[in-house]
Amino acid sequence: MIRVNSTEVASKNQVPGSLTQVGVTMKYTFLDYLRSRRFFILLVIVLLISAILTIVVGYYRPASFLTSGLSFYSSWWGTSAVFLVALFGIFFGGDAISGEFQNRTGYFSLPHPIRRSSVYAGKWLAALLASSMILVVFTAITLGNGAYYFGMSVPYQFGESVLLAWFYLVAVLGFTFFFSSLFKSTSYSILVTAVLFLFAFNLIETLVANLVQIEPWFILTYGAQIIGSVLSTEYPAHTTTVRGFGPNGPTLTLYNATIPEGLAIIAAYFIVTAALGLILFERKEFT
Amino acid sequence: MTREFVGERGRLNEPSIQAVGLTKRYGSFTALDSLNLNVEGSKCVGFLGPNGAGKTTTLKLFTDLIRASSGEALVNGVNVHTRKKKALESVGTLIETPEIYPSLTPREALSMVAETRGVPAAERKKRIEDVVTEVRMDEWVDKRVGKFSKGMKQRINIAAALLSDPRIFLLDEPSTGLDPRGMSEVRDIVKSLKGKQRLIFMSSHLLSEVTDICDEVAMIDHGKLLVYDTLSNVTSRFSGGENIVEVGFLRPLDGGVNGRIASGVPGVTSAERVDDRTLRIRFNGGASTQERLLSNLVGMNLGVISYKPASSALEDVYLSLIKDTK
Numbered sequence: 001m002i003r004v005n006s007t008e009v010a011s012k013n014q015v016p017g018s019l020t021q022v023g024v025t026m027k028y029t030f031l032d033y034l035r036s037r038r039f040f041i042l043l044v045i046v047l048l049i050s051a052i053l054t055i056v057v058g059y060y061r062p063a064s065f066l067t068s069g070l071s072f073y074s075s076w077w078g079t080s081a082v083f084l085v086a087l088f089g090i091f092f093g094g095d096a097i098s099g100e101f102q103n104r105t106g107y108f109s110l111p112h113p114i115r116r117s118s119v120y121a122g123k124w125l126a127a128l129l130a131s132s133m134i135l136v137v138f139t140a141i142t143l144g145n146g147a148y149y150f151g152m153s154v155p156y157q158f159g160e161s162v163l164l165a166w167f168y169l170v171a172v173l174g175f176t177f178f179f180s181s182l183f184k185s186t187s188y189s190i191l192v193t194a195v196l197f198l199f200a201f202n203l204i205e206t207l208v209a210n211l212v213q214i215e216p217w218f219i220l221t222y223g224a225q226i227i228g229s230v231l232s233t234e235y236p237a238h239t240t241t242v243r244g245f246g247p248n249g250p251t252l253t254l255y256n257a258t259i260p261e262g263l264a265i266i267a268a269y270f271i272v273t274a275a276l277g278l279i280l281f282e283r284k285e286f287t
Numbered sequence: 288m289t290r291e292f293v294g295e296r297g298r299l300n301e302p303s304i305q306a307v308g309l310t311k312r313y314g315s316f317t318a319l320d321s322l323n324l325n326v327e328g329s330k331c332v333g334f335l336g337p338n339g340a341g342k343t344t345t346l347k348l349f350t351d352l353i354r355a356s357s358g359e360a361l362v363n364g365v366n367v368h369t370r371k372k373k374a375l376e377s378v379g380t381l382i383e384t385p386e387i388y389p390s391l392t393p394r395e396a397l398s399m400v401a402e403t404r405g406v407p408a409a410e411r412k413k414r415i416e417d418v419v420t421e422v423r424m425d426e427w428v429d430k431r432v433g434k435f436s437k438g439m440k441q442r443i444n445i446a447a448a449l450l451s452d453p454r455i456f457l458l459d460e461p462s463t464g465l466d467p468r469g470m471s472e473v474r475d476i477v478k479s480l481k482g483k484q485r486l487i488f489m490s491s492h493l494l495s496e497v498t499d500i501c502d503e504v505a506m507i508d509h510g511k512l513l514v515y516d517t518l519s520n521v522t523s524r525f526s527g528g529e530n531i532v533e534v535g536f537l538r539p540l541d542g543g544v545n546g547r548i549a550s551g552v553p554g555v556t557s558a559e560r561v562d563d564r565t566l567r568i569r570f571n572g573g574a575s576t577q578e579r580l581l582s583n584l585v586g587m588n589l590g591v592i593s594y595k596p597a598s599s600a601l602e603d604v605y606l607s608l609i610k611d612t613k
C-alpha cells in the first residue's frame with residue numbers, strides 16, 4: 001500500500017492472520033491462567049489426592065491395588081482421572097466466556113481487528129494447555145508410584161487410558177466453554193457446570209439406565225467410562241443382565257460403553273458444543 | 288462495494304467513520320434511533336450528550352461489541368459487523384472502562400494488543416514503553432494490573448488505544464475515572480494526536496473538554512442526533528449568529544477597556560468583564576471577523592495571553608437543544 005503522508009504510521013502494521021491471533025490470545029490467557037489462584041488450587045488438589053493415595057497404598061497395601069500392575073493403575077488412575085478432568089473443566093472452562101462479560105475483560109480483548117472466534121479458540125487452547133499440565137503432573141505421580149511397586153514395565157493399557165482421559169478433557173472443556181458462553185454471570189456458569197459434572201450427569205446416567213432401561217449413550221460421563229474400562233483385566237461386556245430382588249425379581253440390564261462408542265460420544269460432545277459455543281459467542285452482545 | 292471504493296481509495300485516503308441509519312433497540316426501547324453521521328478527515332469530533340443519550344451504544348456498534356437492529360456502521364467504508372477484522376485494522380478503541388486480565392502486567396497486556404494488531408516485532412518493546420510513558424505509567428509497567436486503581440487501569444486502556452498508532456480513535460469518555468491532572472493529561476494526549484493527522488471521535492459529557500480539544504461536535508439525546516457541525520458553527524448558529532470568545536489578559540484591565548472594544552472593533556456587539564483579567568466578547572460573523580478581532584485586540588497592547596471560544600456558549604446550545612428533546 002502506498003501512503004502519501006508520512007504521518008500515516010499506521011500502515012506499517014500488518015494485522016496477522018487469524019491463526020496467529022489465536023496463538024497470541026492463547027499465549028497471554030495461558031500466562032494469566034498459570035498465575036491464577038485456580039491453577040494453584042488445582043495443583044494443590046492433585047497433590048493432595050496423590051499424597052492420600054500414596055500414603056493409603058503404602059501403609060495399608062490394599063490387594064485391589066497390588067495384585068498386578070494393571071490393577072494398580074486401574075485403582076489409582078481409573079477412578080481419579082475422570083473426576084480430576086471434570087474438575088479442570090469446571091475450573092478453567094466454567095467462567096471462561098461469561099467472565100469476559102462479567103469481568104469486562106472482553107472490552108479489552110475484543111475491540112481490535114480480531115475475530116471473536118479467534119479469542120474463543122485462543123482461550124480454549126490456553127485452558128487445554130493449563131489443564132494438560134496438571135494432568136501431566138498427576139500422570140507422573142501415578143507412574144512414580146506404579147514404578148515403585150511394579151517396576152518400569154507399565155502396562156500399555158495405562159497409556160491408552162491417559163490418552164482417553166486427555167480426549168475426555170478436550171470434550172469437557174468444549175462443553176464447559178459452551179456453557180460459560182450461555183451465561184453472563186460467572187458464578188452461575190461455574191455453578192451449573194459443576195452441578196452437571198459432579199452430580200447431574202451421573203444421576204441422569206443412572207436413572208436412564210436403571211429406570212428407563214435404555215443405554216445412556218447421550219451422556220458424556222457415560223462415554224468417559226472407557227477411561228477406567230480399558231484398565232480392567234478383561235474389557236467389561238457391553239451389556240450385563242442381572243436379576244434383582246430374589247429369583248423371580250425383575251431383570252436389570254447394565255450398560256458399559258465400548259471403546260468406539262465412548263470415543264464417538266466424546267468426539268460428538270466436543271464437536272457439537274464447540275460449534276454451539278462459537279456461534280453463541282459470535283452472537284452475544286456486550287451490553 | 289461502491290461505498291467501499293470511495294471510503295478506501297477515493298477522497299484522498301482520508302480516514303472516515305460513517306453511520307447509516309444506525310439503530311439499536313433493546314426490546315421496545317430505542318437506544319439509538321437511525322443515526323446518520325459521516326465524519327471524515329483528520330480532526331477531533333466531540334460526541335456530546337447527557338447520560339443515557341446513546342453515546343456508548345453508538346461506539347459499541349462501531350466496534351462490533353453489539354449488533355445493530357438496523358442500519359450499518361462503517362469505518363473507512365468497511366462494515367464493522369460483517370468485516371470487523373478489516374474495519375478495525377487502524378482503529379484504536381476505548382469503550383466504557385475495560386478490565387485487563389488481573390495477573391498480567393501492563394507490559395504483557397500491551398504486548399498482547401501489539402501482537403494481535405500486528406505491530407512489528409522489532410518495534411513492540413519501544414512502542415509499549417513509549418505509550419506507557421505517555422500515560423505516565425512507566426513506573427508500573429511490570430506490576431500486575433490486578434492491584435491497580437481505576438484511574439491507573441484507565442491509563443493503561445488509553446495506552447492500549449494508542450499502541451498501534453492507528454489513524455482513527457474511538458474513545459468513550461476517555462477521562463472517566465481520572466483525577467483532574469489525569470483528565471488534563473488525556474486532553475494533552477488527544478491534542479497531540481490532532482497534530483499527527485488523526486481522526487478522533489470521542490464521546491463526552493464534559494462540555495469544557497469538548498470545547499477545549501474538539502474541532503467539531505455531534506450532539507445526541509434520546510438516541511437522536513441533534514446537530515453535527517463545527518464547534519464555532521454550532522455555537523454561532525444557535526446564538527443567533529453570535530459568537531462568544533473569552534479573552535484572558537496578563538494585566539488587570541482598566542475600567543473603560545470593554546467599552547473601547549465594543550465600540551472600536553467591527554462586529555463586536557458586547558464585551559463584558561468576567562473578572563479583572565478576563566473579558567467575554569460577543570461578536571457577529573465567522574472566522575474572518577474572529578481573526579480581525581484577535582489582531583485588533585493584540586494591536587491594542589492590552590497583553591492578551593489567551594483567546595478561546597467560551598465554553599459557556601456551547602453550554603447554552605447544549606442546554607437548549609437537550610431541553611427541546613424532553
Ligand SMILES: Nc1ncnc2c1ncn2[C@@H]1O[C@H](COP(=O)(O)OP(=O)(O)O)[C@@H](O)[C@H]1O
Pocket residue numbers: 287313316317318336337338339340341342343344345
Ligand atoms: N442492555 C440494555 N438493555 C436495555 N437498555 C439499555 C441496555 N444498554 C443500554 N440501554 C439503554 O440505552 C440508553 C443509551 O445508553 P448509553 O448508550 O450507554 O448512554 P450514554 O450516552 O450514557 O453512553 C440508555 O437509556 C440505557 O439505559
Ligand SMILES: [Mg+2]
Pocket residue numbers: 342343344459
Ligand atoms: Mg456511556
